[in-house]
Amino acid sequence: MAHEEDALVHERDSWKPSSGLAVAVSDPLRAPGLPPHRERMTDKDPAAMKRAVRTVYTLFYLSVAASIWAIAAYVLFPIESGLIVDIRANNLFIGLGIGLALLAIGIAAIHWTKAIMSDKEHIEPRHATRGRDATRAAAVQAFADANEESGFGRRAMIRNSLIAAVVASVAPGIVLFRGLAPHSSAANPIAGDPVALLEHTMWEEGMRLAHDPTGKPIRAADLTLGSAVHVIPEPLAELSHEDGYLEEKAKALVLLVRLLPEQLIESEERRDWSYNGIVAYSKVCTHVGCPVALYEQQTHHLLCPCHQSQFDVTDEAKVIFGPAARPLPQLPITVDDEGYLIARSDFTEPVGPSFWERH
Structure with a gap:
């Protein structure tokens, strides 16, 4: 009986699964790893990188122009006239301007991240988070690394156009607040109340x-x-x-x-x-x-x-x-x-x- 049990143990230990199950059985929690890195066209071709940069800041400046148009539409088609044509045109053109401004910012930001920012994979090990000087220094370094990888500090045209687009996109909303209540005047003193x-x-x-x-x-x-x-x-x-x-x-x-x-x-x-x-x-x-x-x-x-x-x-x-x-x-x-x-x-x-x- 003892010889039979030894034989069964030996047979169990010596059995090997097929190659397709080897990893799953031996280490079911093992990470599959990252696929091989594929360089983008903008990484291999400097001319493609320049085109991508131009595309991004052009979209940001298009957003600025759309925001300015929304403000102009508010002036060109005043709803205070009471005419249905002006009211419809006011809603249509202001909406198109604001919509195009936000859409251009979104498309530009996505193209920036996909074509220009660094796309190399990084591993961030977990560590204890405490308010130590080393932790604060690491946070500062993380911002510095992000700035380096995104090119925000180096690519002045993209940075400046992004800032201009974001600032301009808020302007139509601020201008529209004027229409919440008419201003008082000598002819209509209660208009602002x-x-x-x-x-x-x-x-x-x-x-x-x-x-x-x-x-x-x-x-x-x-x-x-x-x-x-x-x-x-x-x-x-x-x-x-x-x-x-x-x-x-x-x-x-x-x-x-x-x-x-x-x-x-x-x-x-x-x-x-x-x-x-x-x-x-x-x-x-x-x-x-x-x-x-x-x-x-x-x-x-x-x-x-x-x-x-x-x-x-x-x-x-x-x-x-x-x-x-x-x-x-x-x-x-x-x-x-x-x-x-x-x-x-x-x-x-x-x-x-x-x-x-x-x-």
């Missing part, structure tokens, strides 16, 4: 509610139960874009909803703000000003599509979900002698986002 701009809208006592965008007045009797209608002040349809049509509409937009009168939960001071179950709320979301236009007929909820704030139409448009901080402002309404819906007054509070300063 967002509180004053949103304090009042076009709505006035006795002004008829009209369909958006036709301007056709709305009879209370024509509204069916569960309907939701987009509403503007009747005189708004007569305004031209030069007279501030878009600015006034942006503040005065209203959503009109008809419910059963007994479904409404109204506070004492708002009992006469609705008419026979018809309520009117501002369409401007109190979060960041998106249009609240999605009405869920079964739940009586208004949904803002931008950030999913939800408002309860039956309970004075109070917030029931989402980031909005306050209810939608309610427009007091009634009917005139002809049965048309009219406003009792303007909104009693500023419309729009809650982050504006308020009295």
